[in-house]
Amino acid sequence: MKCLVLLAILVSGLGSCHDPTDWYPCGTVELAGHYELESLGTKSLYATILISNTGGSVISRSTFGLSAITDFSCYYNTVVSEVRILPGMAIWTTLTIPYANPDEFLLEDGLVVENGFFE
Structure with missing residues (x-):
């Protein structure tokens, strides 16, 4: 009987384990806008990027x-970018x-x- 109880506990414990990929940081990177500006003889491109955390864990580093x-x-x-992004948030x-x-x-x-990559 003890073996059956232990087996039931083990099986229910294994069933409650989440997929490890649920804990991997994941997100999206997208271009929000851009403009060109000339200042002091140098022309530059300015690009605004939106980095969103679409996963369930904190993003501590975004690379793209x-x-x-x-x-x-x-x-x-x-x-x-080494700015921390909480789940559901964006920068x-x-x-x-x-x-x-x-x-x-x-x-x-x-x-x-x-090529967005999140850690």
Whole structure:
């Protein structure tokens, strides 16, 4: 009888374990907006990014790629944000990419945010 009780406890305990992936930080990264601005002879691209925590655990680090393609050049950046984001919350961050040439401009659909990874 004791064995049956222990077996029942063990089986119910195993059934209550959650999938470990439920605890992995997960989120989304998306482009919220952008603009170009020239100041003191240097033209730069300013991109505002929205990082959202869509999971059930805290995000302590977000890493993502940002690429900008202009009529003159291509710019690739890996961005790491170490701002804590609670579950269900989001943050805004603005990034600056100084252009090599003051006459260049961002191509239509030339700004892409990709490869979000969360820790």
